Amino acid sequence: MGPDLRAMRRLVCRLAASGLAFWLVAFAPPASAAEEATFYVERIEVDNASPAIGAIVLSQSLLKEGSRYSETELRDALSRVRRLPFVRDAEFALHKGSSRGAYRLSISIERMSPFFVQGSSNLSLFGETVRLRETGQSLFDNSAAVGLRDSVGRQGMLFAGIGTTGSAYGELGYTQYGLFGAGGYAAADLQYSASGDVLVLPFLADPSLSGWEVGESFAARIAVGIPIRRNDSIRARYAHIQADARAVAPVFGSPETPAATASGRVSIDQADLDWLYDTTDDALLPTQGLFLSAGTGLLRAKTPESFPIGVGPGPALPSPAQTTNTAFLSLAATRYLPVTDRQTVLGSLQGYAGRTRVDERPRETTFGLVGTLGHSLSLLSSSRSRDIDDLRLQTFLEYSYDRGPPLPPPAFSRFERLRVGTGVVLRNRWALLRLGISYTVFDRGGQ
């Protein structure tokens, strides 16, 4: 048994043990469920919302008129409503129904503004040289976007935006709610950029972990979600990304590795199917709850031929075009634990394991693990936070390990990284802004 296979077995065992532990705590029966009050909800009303928004909120709550619910079930429904991207806050209240013992559930929501602004500025510092954009020891990333998100039709939500991440892009998306027995959804999203940017493909798609400088790029994504229980759902996704490549350079690792020109198209096709368990209270800035996912997927990536520039006295040999096919399994678990009313700590573990074939070479094992510890502190008191919503200081420590198929030197097939970062996030009903700094303590590459 090779060292790779043994290491992968150890990783899979650890992932399985972690997944089992999370499953046990997530589905352990409540010790005093019998004491919990239940309510017969004969009518449900959504306040402060248009008919279309009200219909979406009602369908995503998974609550049905004429049913009996416990407080736990109502709490979970409230979390589902709060996770909707256009909802800033939501509350439930029970009122008298038409006859004794029957209740009218009032869902009051506060919407995000249809117009919104997103901005992010992050200074990345590295303990070792980074080739990305030839910045050396640091990288300053800025992104900004403005957009519109509003309801169309009976339970549709249209999204359009323009932004920049160093290059300008436009995006158009649509989500249809209320499918598959009311709680399901289907979403489609198109993104186009005419100008150049640097694209780093996922490790499963490009084991060399390179930064591809690209020109025109296009992405199309579709997703379908079907609820199976109140906190569980099945999600299927497909994504196609393509871009015209101009140059390529390893992101991490040996600084002596030269950059290369490239001509052709980089493309990724990825399909995955996941089971999700989600009790978090917010889609963007959760403060409590548990998120689990387990899934499988297929990924196919194509990278074009590249030609090294400025190396050695002899003629440089081109790197051939490459096709990578990977079938993989993935597991993820994140626990948000509020330790006071303004502080949350989080622990997250994500892992994947797959079999990768590069061109016609034999299949090799690819696997990876990311562990994150984080802390979030609300900088506003609860009395002020209703006006400004959220102003948070977020800090994280992240360790990741990836191992891919062996590649000819000087490329690496194993990466190990430790990163720490902090940032301030402001969110209100029309904006999400983040200012942060991160430091990569080490990134070790090896064969």
Place this chain on the structure above:
Amino acid sequence: MILAALLLVGELSETSRPAVRASPQATWEEGSLRVRIPSQVLLDVEVRRVLQSGLTVTFLFDFAVPRARLERHASLQVRYEPWDETYLTSLLSQGQKREETLSSFDSLAKWWETLPWTVPNVPPLEGNSRAELKITISVVPFSATEERDARHWFAQSIEEPRDLGSPPAAGAPGAQSTRDDMLGALITTAIKRRALRTFRWIVTLPEQERR
């Protein structure tokens, strides 16, 4: 270490917030502290709003005497019943569960004022400076019963909930239910959920009856 430092900074930033104007009163009674907490907590706009929601609101009480390295915890669940326009309360303190039905908000406020919060078995406090009692009330929407994951963890790991009095002997009638109650109190106080509001006081203990 980084996480500990962040938690400390966060805790320090939280302690600077003002609480309601009226302060709790603490008196000594036979080696125990008797504490009365003002009902102004219930009059807070946010608290009163969620109290009227018809869903359970949990009040988590933390009492600490740092000089004696002593902590006591309790919880109070309140649910407004729209049909009867009454308030159903369930108080869990020192392993005892006490349930009451109160006919109006005013009755609830009066009942709250009469609650005899007790911090028992306070050891003799040494030193010249006056000792302090720290009181924290966290108001958590919904009942605490959904903390089943925490309950599961704690059910396996807690053998003797020392802060809540001695559990009955194993096998004794009512042992399991009392243990569950104590476990519930421990969980609701040890595992924090995101609170809607938090009230904090530091009460200087009366000197003449300190032992």
